[in-house]
Amino acid sequence: MSSRPDDLNINDEYKYGFHDPEVSVFKAEKGINEDVVRAISAKKEEPEWMLEFRLKALKTFQSKPMPTWGNTELLNSIDFDEIYYYLKPTEEQGKSWDDVPEYIKDTFEKLGIPEAERKFLAGVSAQYESEVVYHSLQEEIEKQGVIFLDMDSGLREHEELVRKYFATVIPAEDNKFSALNSAVWSGGSFVYIPPGVEVTIPLQAYFRINAENMGQFERTLIIADEGSRVHYIEGCTAPTYVSDSLHSAVVELIAMPGAQLRYTTIQNWSKNVYNLVTKRANAHENAVVEWVDGNLGSKLTMKFPCVNLLGEGAHGEILSVAFANEGQHQDAGAKIYHAAPRTTSRITSKSISKAGGRSSYRGIVKVLPDAVGSKVAVECDALLMDENSRSDTYPTMEIAEEQVQVEHEARVSKVGDEQLFYLMSRGLTEEEALVMVVNGFIEPFVKELPMEYAVELNRLIQLEMEGSVG
Amino acid sequence: MSDSTPIFEVRGLRVAIEGKEILRGVDLTIERGKVHALMGRNGSGKSTLAYVALGHPSYEVLEGQILYNGTDVTELNTDERARLGMFLAFQYPMAIPGVTVSKFMHSALKARAENGDVQLREFRDKLNAAMDLLGVDKSFTGRYVNDGFSGGEKKRLEILQMFMLDPTFCILDETDSGLDIDALKTVAEGVNATRSEERSHLVITHYQRLLNYIAPDVVHVMMDGQIARTGGPELALQLEENGYEWLEDELLQAAGA
Numbered sequence: 001m002s003s004r005p006d007d008l009n010i011n012d013e014y015k016y017g018f019h020d021p022e023v024s025v026f027k028a029e030k031g032i033n034e035d036v037v038r039a040i041s042a043k044k045e046e047p048e049w050m051l052e053f054r055l056k057a058l059k060t061f062q063s064k065p066m067p068t069w070g071n072t073e074l075l076n077s078i079d080f081d082e083i084y085y086y087l088k089p090t091e092e093q094g095k096s097w098d099d100v101p102e103y104i105k106d107t108f109e110k111l112g113i114p115e116a117e118r119k120f121l122a123g124v125s126a127q128y129e130s131e132v133v134y135h136s137l138q139e140e141i142e143k144q145g146v147i148f149l150d151m152d153s154g155l156r157e158h159e160e161l162v163r164k165y166f167a168t169v170i171p172a173e174d175n176k177f178s179a180l181n182s183a184v185w186s187g188g189s190f191v192y193i194p195p196g197v198e199v200t201i202p203l204q205a206y207f208r209i210n211a212e213n214m215g216q217f218e219r220t221l222i223i224a225d226e227g228s229r230v231h232y233i234e235g236c237t238a239p240t241y242v243s244d245s246l247h248s249a250v251v252e253l254i255a256m257p258g259a260q261l262r263y264t265t266i267q268n269w270s271k272n273v274y275n276l277v278t279k280r281a282n283a284h285e286n287a288v289v290e291w292v293d294g295n296l297g298s299k300l301t302m303k304f305p306c307v308n309l310l311g312e313g314a315h316g317e318i319l320s321v322a323f324a325n326e327g328q329h330q331d332a333g334a335k336i337y338h339a340a341p342r343t344t345s346r347i348t349s350k351s352i353s354k355a356g357g358r359s360s361y362r363g364i365v366k367v368l369p370d371a372v373g374s375k376v377a378v379e380c381d382a383l384l385m386d387e388n389s390r391s392d393t394y395p396t397m398e399i400a401e402e403q404v405q406v407e408h409e410a411r412v413s414k415v416g417d418e419q420l421f422y423l424m425s426r427g428l429t430e431e432e433a434l435v436m437v438v439n440g441f442i443e444p445f446v447k448e449l450p451m452e453y454a455v456e457l458n459r460l461i462q463l464e465m466e467g468s469v470g
Numbered sequence: 471m472s473d474s475t476p477i478f479e480v481r482g483l484r485v486a487i488e489g490k491e492i493l494r495g496v497d498l499t500i501e502r503g504k505v506h507a508l509m510g511r512n513g514s515g516k517s518t519l520a521y522v523a524l525g526h527p528s529y530e531v532l533e534g535q536i537l538y539n540g541t542d543v544t545e546l547n548t549d550e551r552a553r554l555g556m557f558l559a560f561q562y563p564m565a566i567p568g569v570t571v572s573k574f575m576h577s578a579l580k581a582r583a584e585n586g587d588v589q590l591r592e593f594r595d596k597l598n599a600a601m602d603l604l605g606v607d608k609s610f611t612g613r614y615v616n617d618g619f620s621g622g623e624k625k626r627l628e629i630l631q632m633f634m635l636d637p638t639f640c641i642l643d644e645t646d647s648g649l650d651i652d653a654l655k656t657v658a659e660g661v662n663a664t665r666s667e668e669r670s671h672l673v674i675t676h677y678q679r680l681l682n683y684i685a686p687d688v689v690h691v692m693m694d695g696q697i698a699r700t701g702g703p704e705l706a707l708q709l710e711e712n713g714y715e716w717l718e719d720e721l722l723q724a725a726g727a
Contacts, residue, residue, distance in 0.1 A: 428578060
């Protein structure tokens, strides 16, 4: 490793901060313009309509101003001309494990992926330097008709399906960053679950940023057809870099009537990454959509997973945790739109701010007219580790229907001297006591995670808490 | 340390919180294997002494020394004192939401294990045995520490911890307050079952009734930040019968004389 940012204070060693030398076959120029977008599309041999889509999105991106809300100071410091918008690590996508280059295997090894795969992986779609290099699907899932591909392959092999749903939940013009993603997207996952199929093992994708100054613009589209069931997991530990880097993903979920779709993320971006993500789901009649979203690391995260409850009886759930350490701003939250009768939703947001870090909860709940008998429950909990840290809450509720039940709870607590004294009187050091309080605080989130992820999250929290006692 | 070294000793201890002096020169010696009772009215400084013994950061030691097993611990952190073998059963135990009793106890045991680890199986066996002995419900282990516990449950958990952590000096800070008779008996059983030649207890209480179940070797009465009197078990009975006034009167007379 050449160098690392000064603000990294994790025993002088950030385990996931290793990175491999860049070995790229194709590398676009820095900055974004029509030529870059055409080059990306041509390289991928995309159909004409996708190129048109990209070019139109580019115009939207260029014409849309930066958001005037949120952390505008940090947002305005992004230099779009200093970012690479496309990078492809190997000539062809690895078909089997044997085909995967050694240095990439080495990276996976460090992340513990082979072991995780042995345990219960259904398929690995690992995004490495912008494009998926290794991808596997277990036979039984394929037999069920499940499609689990990287987005590029999805477009090639299932063009009609992609064309039908792509950008229908999040149009390019939704916001500046969805427009940017639409123009230069690369990688991500394409998942289709046929009607009535229950995928019992979580589908997992791992990906990493691994080129300095390189943006990641992955694009994920998941369609759970009628009565199907799937759990998709995206886990991420990023290496560290000296200069700023941008991650701007778009994730679209569609849960057809009666489908159950859960999307779990744990992100641990290195502390110089701008993580500006648009995530949205459409839930049709009696469908259930759950976002389980954990955010650590990054310089600035702006992420507000959304569920549109479009069909009667649909249920949306957004469970999130954000950890803002020194120099970080976690601007996270949730959005729910009740657009049909008897729809229900629950938002549980937990944030931790430490060493001057800042976390914000920004939420919108809208109940549209005629969403009779709908129920909304919002719970925001913020934990401040010290006096210098900050937590803000920006909840918005617009209720246009009278016959609804709305609950809202918000709490800000500080780790108290009495709590620490109690734990330390049992022999725990101050740091162990702090870690215990924090892990307890996020327990409602952790218990929703598969075992490996729960263990990893607890460990990441422990790393974040190291050096917190002066 | 020779056996004659007191387990716990306080010498000329003056303590303040937020600038207000609460302990105004406390001297106290507790020998190995003894149970001492510390009585006194609310606000006399009993709980302050308990907190300071374990090094609560809000209290400022103005003068004096706290010794554990002959070692001056006045400057040690709370966790260091705990790992040496000191224990405090809290009057108001804190809730730790999201942390199960089982996880909490395991972590506390690991913190004091020499190699930093305690095998899960060994831990479970020990915990089960302790719960059986104290008649604590097994569902306890999966609940979050003191979160939504009744007063009696909180006190039982304190005693369970005292059992599991195997300290040599235990302070029980009004562990009997607000307890029904069953919970009171649990507390008493906890103390009696952990009584040994090697271990001492300081039982802080407002009332004599706990002392019906725990026979103290020595009774101290605290008044206005000082140990006003030290005696045998009969002192507790005397206080129960006559209240604290007679002692105050006696002290006043002694001061006037």
